[in-house]
Amino acid sequence: MDFFGGESAHADQTVVILHAKVAQKSYGNEKRFFCPPPCVYISGHGWRVIHAVCLVASRSLHHRLSLSLSFHVSLQLFACAKSLFISDQDKRKHFCLLLRLFLGNRQEVGSFQSRMIKVISKPSQKRQSMKNADLCISSCSRVALFNRLRSQTVSTRYLSVEGGAFIASARQWTAFTITMGRTQDEVEDEERRLLHTAPLSTRPPCINTVIRKVNKQHAILDVDEPVSQLHKCAFQFRDDPQAYLCLSNDTIVQYQVGLPLILLPPDSMVLNDGACWTIIGVEAVEFTFNLGLACIQAPVSPFPVITGLEVNGGGHVAMLEIHGENFSPHLKVWFGNSEAETMFKSPKSLLCVVPDVSVFSDGWRCLRRSVTVPLALIRLDGLIYRTSFSFTYTPELQPPPAIHDVFISDLQLSLCAESSSTSRLKVKLLLRVEMVQHLINELPGGILLRFKKRL
Numbered sequence: 001m002d003f004f005g006g007e008s009a010h011a012d013q014t015v016v017i018l019h020a021k022v023a024q025k026s027y028g029n030e031k032r033f034f035c036p037p038p039c040v041y042i043s044g045h046g047w048r049v050i051h052a053v054c055l056v057a058s059r060s061l062h063h064r065l066s067l068s069l070s071f072h073v074s075l076q077l078f079a080c081a082k083s084l085f086i087s088d089q090d091k092r093k094h095f096c097l098l099l100r101l102f103l104g105n106r107q108e109v110g111s112f113q114s115r116m117i118k119v120i121s122k123p124s125q126k127r128q129s130m131k132n133a134d135l136c137i138s139s140c141s142r143v144a145l146f147n148r149l150r151s152q153t154v155s156t157r158y159l160s161v162e163g164g165a166f167i168a169s170a171r172q173w174t175a176f177t178i179t180m181g182r183t184q185d186e187v188e189d190e191e192r193r194l195l196h197t198a199p200l201s202t203r204p205p206c207i208n209t210v211i212r213k214v215n216k217q218h219a220i221l222d223v224d225e226p227v228s229q230l231h232k233c234a235f236q237f238r239d240d241p242q243a244y245l246c247l248s249n250d251t252i253v254q255y256q257v258g259l260p261l262i263l264l265p266p267d268s269m270v271l272n273d274g275a276c277w278t279i280i281g282v283e284a285v286e287f288t289f290n291l292g293l294a295c296i297q298a299p300v301s302p303f304p305v306i307t308g309l310e311v312n313g314g315g316h317v318a319m320l321e322i323h324g325e326n327f328s329p330h331l332k333v334w335f336g337n338s339e340a341e342t343m344f345k346s347p348k349s350l351l352c353v354v355p356d357v358s359v360f361s362d363g364w365r366c367l368r369r370s371v372t373v374p375l376a377l378i379r380l381d382g383l384i385y386r387t388s389f390s391f392t393y394t395p396e397l398q399p400p401p402a403i404h405d406v407f408i409s410d411l412q413l414s415l416c417a418e419s420s421s422t423s424r425l426k427v428k429l430l431l432r433v434e435m436v437q438h439l440i441n442e443l444p445g446g447i448l449l450r451f452k453k454r455l
Helices: 006-010 130-135 401-419 422-444
Strands: 012-022 022-024 039-043 055-056 077-080 098-103 108-113 117-120 143-145 157-164 165-169 175-178 198-201 207-215 219-220 231-239 243-248 249-258 267-272 277-290 305-314 317-325 332-334 341-346 349-354 371-378 385-396 448-454
Touching: 012 098, 108 349, 143 207, 157 422, 165 249, 207 243, 305 371, 332 349
Parallel strands: 022 117
Antiparallel strands: 012 039, 012 277, 039 077, 055 098, 098 108, 143 157, 143 175, 143 277, 157 165, 175 198, 198 207, 207 219, 207 231, 219 267, 231 243, 231 277, 243 249, 277 385, 305 317, 317 349, 332 371, 341 349, 371 385, 385 448
């Protein structure tokens, strides 16, 4: 059966959890709701019931909170939890979200866990350093941006994308990948790995801007320090220094900075509320599974997660150790459509025998190219867990013994056939030896095993 193509691939079911990396603690009677709110996206043709799904979320395994989540039914199911908060009675420094998913008939699909979230009291106003890297925004990380007029919760609008353009939404938000650009004059050192007030781009869509620190509606132009979680910032367009990314009447526009009515320092600009954004790091956790042809009633959880691969040995005998979480003896490792002999070591480790490359490509030893196959975990009842990892077979330059043996036997047969003529035998022998040596030098040899994470 083809697990990675055809109808099986079209039956995939995907659950994506989007959430912030940090959450502010509430004090007294106030409720600081998580901002942006945790979101759940459900997609894939494998879902048979898409209009009646019940979601229950909890902040931890011990503290459960039922939520009334609404859905926006379009190409995918969407839900957001806008009423989550942490009281001052909760002393934990970190926590995670637990999503329990049910079908309309109350059949449990499974439980899905987010990444760890750090609890903070309030945004830090101090200059951050490498010692507090977890509170800084790093280049190539995911971020969310939101705007809140006059500090009113009801006026919060999140920067999102729809139809390839920026939009402002009161419910949905987009996780942007933010990358730092460099000028030729900048020094390449470890400290610059953190996102400073330097050129950056966000995708999709992509805009080239300079991120500016905001202090009391003033964009500070000469500051150079790391950007921290929940910092106020502005995005100045590189091709037009007087223009900033701005929210205006629930639409995203370019705000043109005018001449100030009062004398200002040359290193600052006055902005309106719509051009002042709050930035926060976010996580996106994706779970993809496939029921295949089996009629599975058991929950898909605990969901196995692969965090790393380690290859042992090489050539014709190689073992692959898989590191991760939630492993069980009921899981088998599959290389593409080939099942590997799998041994359960612990809930965090699986060991399997790497299949021979000939299973995936006939005549591979005569080719100078690598072969990459996806890795999957399949439960004994037929449930397929997709992963983002793949395994690559790479040819090496040394000739394998098998190819050498084939040509030696061919040479012996030739000697027997030409034994009637001594002179012709010598000439034939020299030609055959030279030809065999030339072919052996040209053909690839054994197998150099490599693994990589699939993007």
